[in-house]
Amino acid sequence: MKIAIYGREFSDATLPYVQQVFDNLEKHDADLFIYEKFAHFIKGKVKHQKKESTFKHYKELKGVVDVMLSLGGDGTLLDTVSLIRDSNIPIIGINLGRLGFLASINKDDIPAAIESLVHKEYTIDSRHLLKVESDTPLFGDENFALNDITIHRRDNSAMMIIHAYLNGEFLNSYWADGLIVATPTGSTAYSLSCGGPIVFPLSENFVITPISPHNLNVRPVVISDTYKLTFELEGRSSKFLLSCDSRTEVIDNHLKFSVSKADFQINLIRLKNESYLSTLRNKMLWGIDRRNY
Structure with a gap:
């Protein structure tokens, strides 16, 4: 072998x-x-x-x-x-x-x-991934994530406002420290620690989990992985952080980007x-x- x-x-x-x-x-x-x-x-x-x-x-x-x-x-x-x-x-x-x-x-x-x-x-356990896309290239040819794609504050303590759209329709404006979009694989990682649900593999869903939201009635939501999410950012800072798993880039607040299901899967081995x-x-x-x- x-x-x-x-x-x-x-x-x-x-x-x-x-x-x-x-x-x-x-x-x-x-x-x-x-x-x-x-x-x-x-x-x-x-x-x-x-x-x-x-x-x-x-x-x-x-x-x-x-x-x-x-x-x-x-x-x-x-x-x-x-x-x-x-x-x-x-x-x-x-x-x-x-x-x-x-x-x-x-x-x-x-x-x-x-x-x-x-x-x-052993058996093969196939897992879906996320990808992030923008008119400005992000993460080169590594614009995918197995666990989650996360939007963070960067250089001050003020909350950020994340305007989210689902297939072009307005979903919500998140006043928060950040936002996590997690796969079922990533539902047991950062999203879980922020109050998100556990989602089983092959559920064909994504989880949107706010990080310390200002509005307490804003809760994590589970959506179909066929949807395309689009984000616009607002806040006192001109720079924010965007992460694909452990890879992070600094982005401008005027950048508009989308998150959707990647075109390939990762195969995990289960004994x-x-x-x-x-x-x-x-x-x-x-x-x-x-x-x-």
């Missing part, structure tokens, strides 16, 4: 788990393609006998590798989306961080997870003992009440 590996810099405490990943991949004679910056970082730290290849760009992976392996937390896995794009290469994440909702493989399960992976004992409900229960303590134990 040909496996691409992406990771960020990590602490010495994480090194034994990364070494375990490479040991198990070597045991199964996997051909490795390591992200170039990560390969430089682990050189001299992680021991592996089989010579690996390196890559810098997603075009080097398309049609070449079978799986993308993300080593880190959910943020690291979101980084891999920019490397995978529309190549349909499935992604699996080994959680070396804290929560690990997307990177769902625990550190203690590395040997069993890799064995299931190389024997292709046989995994499901969305089991992840909710295990990672978010879904329905657990300490009084019952």
Whole structure:
């Protein structure tokens, strides 16, 4: 099996788990393609006998590798989306961080997870993405997000006003610190912490969640992912922030932009003992009440 590996810099405490990943991949004679910056970082730290290849760009992976392996937390896995794009290469994440909702493989399960992976004992969980478009190019060719697209204040404490339109019809003017447009995948991330609902994958919806709205009767809403949202910004500041997952750009207050469903999906790998409900229960303590134990 040909496996691409992406990771960020990590602490010495994480090194034994990364070494375990490479040991198990070597045991199964996997051909490795390591992200170039990560390969430089682990050189001299992680021991592996089989010579690996390196890559810098997603075009080097398309049609070449079978799986993308993300080593880190959910943020690291979101980084891999920019490397995978529309190549349909499935992604699996080994959680070396804290929560690990997307990177769902625990550190203690590395040997069993890799064995299931190389024997292709898994299912594919396809997820929709968002894209942002404007007359002024934003984010280059990485104008998509798996979790959410978010509008933030930038350089003062004053609220901003976000005028939102749904398929051209006025939806609302949000007086708030910002606004989140989340996919079902992102409904358990920033949107959830701001009071948004949990939306199951494949629900074909988006969530619009205001961040600290001034009007308390303004609540998160769920809309069909066939809709196109358009935004205009107003406020004391002339600059605001726009984020696609972990990527952020500064935008002018006169910029008009739209958010809609992207033209491709991302494929997440789910091992046989995994499901969305089991992840909710295990990672978010879904329905657990300490009084019952």
